[in-house]
Amino acid sequence: MERATRRVMLAGGAAIVVIVALTLVAVAHVHTRDLKAAQHDLLALGAVLAEQAERSVQGIDLVVNAVADELLRGGIATPQELERRAVGAEQHERLTARIAGIPQLDVLSIVSADGRLLNFSRYFPIPPISLADRDYYHALRDAPGPAVFLSRPVSNRGDGTPTIYLARRLGGADDRFLGIALAGLELDYFQSFYANLDLGSGSVIALYRTDGQLLVRHPPLSSAASPDPALYRGLEPGERRLGEVVEGSGRERMLAVSARLTGEPMVLCVMRPLDAVLSDWRVDSGRLGVAALLCAAAVATLMLLMVRRMRAYAAVNQALAAREAAERSLRQAEARLLQSQKMEALGQLAGGVAHDFNNVLQAVGGGARLIARRPEDTEAVRRLAAMVAEAAERGASVVRRLLAFARRDALRATPIRPDALLTGLREVLAHTLGAAVTVRVEAPADLPLLLADKGQLETALVNLATNARDAMAPGGGTLTMAARAETLAAGNDAAIAPGTYIRLDLTDTGAGMDAETLARATEPFFTTKPSGRGTGLGLAMARGFAEQSGGGFAIRSRVGAGTTVTLWLPLAPAKAVAGDAEAAAASPDGAPHVLLVEDEALVRTTLAAELASRGWRISAAESGRAALDRLDAGAPCDLLVTDLAMPGMDGWAVIRAARRSRPGLPALLLTGYLGGGPEGAAEQAGPGPLGYLGKPAKPDELIRQGDVLIAAAAAARRVPEVG
Missing domain, CATH: 3.30.450.20 (PAS domain)
Structure with a gap:
């Protein structure tokens, strides 16, 4: 264990060294880039100013020659x-x-x-x-x-x-x-011309004779450094020269360029302080340093957590081994107790160490490398830094999921329609599992609502589906997701309290498991997959989730006959069921028809996918005109969800026009502005239930508001008209 701990620490230290090294390389690259850009700009400016000075002097030279020619004619x-x-x-x-x-x-x-x-x-x-x-x-x-x-x-x-x-x-x-x-x-004349050029604080423009005699300088000579005469002496007509000068005190270094006028015995010099030239580099370097510091801190934190948990795991295993050696004669009688203690210890470990921390490290390291390769792109650096922060948040999310397995994190249970849940997952899994796997759903639409944390349940089902895909590899097969209500009596095989549950079965046509493998299948970190292909936590987390939700878990499998994983989950309370039926009253099958209007393709696609995954039937339109055309064509619509700011027709106009053909249509307005709706919102939208959410809108909040609006519209339809 100590050797493994040292390897983890060495790997973490190496990762930090790589992050620091890449950051230093990026800082050096940006320094070279900014300095070369400033030199190029200064050379170009010197050429332009030299040409201006030459034309000014040549104009006077022509006048003098004309006077001389006239006198000598x-x-x-x-x-x-x-x-x-x-x-x-x-x-x-x-x-x-x-x-x-x-x-x-x-x-x-x-x-x-x-x-x-x-x-x-x-x-x-x-x-x-x-x-x-x-x-x-x-x-x-x-x-x-x-x-x-x-x-x-x-x-x-x-x-x-x-x-x-x-x-x-x-x-x-x-x-x-x-x-x-x-x-x-x-x-x-030259002083005024140069004073109108904004070259930044400390910059200098000067004209010299070729013998070094200063002719004109802006600002005055006493305010900044003077160039070394070697910078401008001996220049050929039209030649430019780049160099540096140092103030007499040695405190200020300046980048300078000199340009010899082609037709006159004059040299123009332009100088800029290196501090001003490299100001952007200092800002970029600071950002890179902060990003590298955050990455290194994340790596160090994860490394320390892993080392701490590994040592705790080793200590627990040593304690269990000592206890087993001392009580060998009682092993059979106390097997269940020892197994319970082992599971508790593993649960503590799982609560602190997420099996996919390596994925988080990959994202953090990848973000740092991308920042190092594109340091000049400030927006890309900000975006990648946000990605690193998101990776850290994912690590926190993994910890929360593992804490749920360890039964230390309270699940947020909500009523869920089983058929909508499995139908939405089928759409996701059809792309995730690959073309070789056929996903089927067998779930009646009239099933009672189940009560569980939807996010945790979806995660558990996706993990189980991924295990099924691996079991059917490489030839593929069929994954069947079924849901039905089942009443269990006392002393049932699931070892849960008697009552009625929603039973979820995931059945694959894979190779199946032998008895020994089946007996250990739900042990944390036990896996039959090759190294690097699995963590052994999928089944254990699914079992922990089901039991913590007040349900049960079971696996049936035979070699060559596939595997069925079953989760029993409790029913939602009657009050929640009634509320769900009220919200679903707009559609006969309980799944509301939603017309989504969004001109941004990425936002439209993302929102439509998120809402569809939650059981809504989504029809997406890229503009208000396209949405109204669908309504005119008789498309079903229980709720209108529209963006506020769109070209041609904004959200208010879409709602007003839609309600002319569908009076009282509930509408939900999405806006990029925070805070409540504008004054006079009801007048702008016309009569009917109205809600609004600020972007980015969380899908769960959008679902909740949509359900309220649909229920309000249904209630309004039931109120008898007076008169």
Whole structure:
């Protein structure tokens, strides 16, 4: 036992390690994905902004070249000739006209060979200003050819605004320096443009000259980190470069991209903090971590429960073995007592350890693996996390069923029609058992109602049908489910109190059992199936359910002659029978005809199947118009169940139209909104019994409300009209 316990603990530990490892792999994958996506977006943004800056500067370059070509047209040789062409109000008007409609162009100027301002577009007459101290003057005065120079940022001497200048050298026929054609580029234009871009807190956009001189930056230089000059120096025209920068304090790392303008000596840089880039990754990682923690906790809890119960089982077996050794001489006399103690011990174990915990572990592990494979899909992660939670709930449901077997969980008994129960199960089993098995039902419609927990009874019958299918494998056969009323006298073979019961027989045409196997068939965990194919709890749970419900259980079988499993269940009290007959009064055979109107195919199919499995006769329509067509064609309908929100015709319209042809038709409205019905519901629906349920509606609640509405309609029909 200790070896088995260690194996369980090792398996659980391995499962937790796998969950953690898969989560770490998923977190790393999401980190790489988000970082690559941010790099791609930043490169694309840098290219777009570089193109915008290039077009802005190229537009000014064209204007400067046009001014220069006009001044040099026809050829001039001396600075004096340039000065004669450059001065005057007429030239001022031409310069002013050229800057119109170009928001980034602040001023056009013409500078003489000795640095004097000859003319410019801002105002006239021209003030005596010398520009011989500017960097563009010194750079172009001795430059050969028609060189173009981009200045460093300076304060405009006209109005003090930050400006950079694009200057072209004016040379004579012998390349003699005659002067400069000059355009002022307002840096506020770029500041305003970049300020309108929402790149997130801490992001930076900057323009540099190719020699590293900062031209413009948003936000200001003091508010964030600056890139390493190696990021933008040496870039070829049109080239882009991706990298990282670190703030001087070393606290902030930023993702950066630089893009060299194709036709201008400028580089544009865009930077985003890594914290902002990886914000979504942190959220996704947190969700994955929570999901992994829940999965690991579920695995650890299940493992500890299994280990505890295994040790308890070992202790009980050891106690039984010691007791048997000490009282060997009394074994025959006390065989029934020992068997009772053994069953009680096994019942305690069954009450704590569900045989299908492995199925729960499979669902939890599968959900974790799916989360790891699709971490980028937030909705899928949420859905899979819900699936893991649902698996845990299934484990709790298994515990409740085993507690019912151990007689520690109170069953919720309700009146059940035997014929409707078996007919509904036949529809389910026809698909579950496979085409090789034929399912027959033999149950009169006038049988009394039985009293049992319907969910537990259905589970027991499905388990018994599955055992029958396995007994008839591989060739298949016939499974007959029969119901009849039987009165048992005192001292009956079922060993239950005398009285009238509903007898349920499940008979298969399988191989049958020999006497030894039959004697042990209802022992917990005893099975003749191959390893992994059965738990040995099906018959034991069915027997425990029948006995706890106040009935009995028996098995008859012979080798080669098949097996019959019988459950005796008590009748429902007379009051419950009368209530059921009242609710079923709308249909002669006791099964109400229900018209279900739902535009969502999945919801329609699920609801129809659930209601049909509970004995209702369902006709499903995908729209209000289709439902009304069926009513007009004379289809039977004891209850109208309709969705509220549907395209074309909503639930209120369907009820009103249906009641015009079927006055007083009971109706149940399903709505996705919680709470009670809207004000004026009766006026909207017209006269007749009306109920409403919020989605998701539990089938049991829907059945209960439907029965009440059908009974109310039946009672209304019995009231004599006055007058």
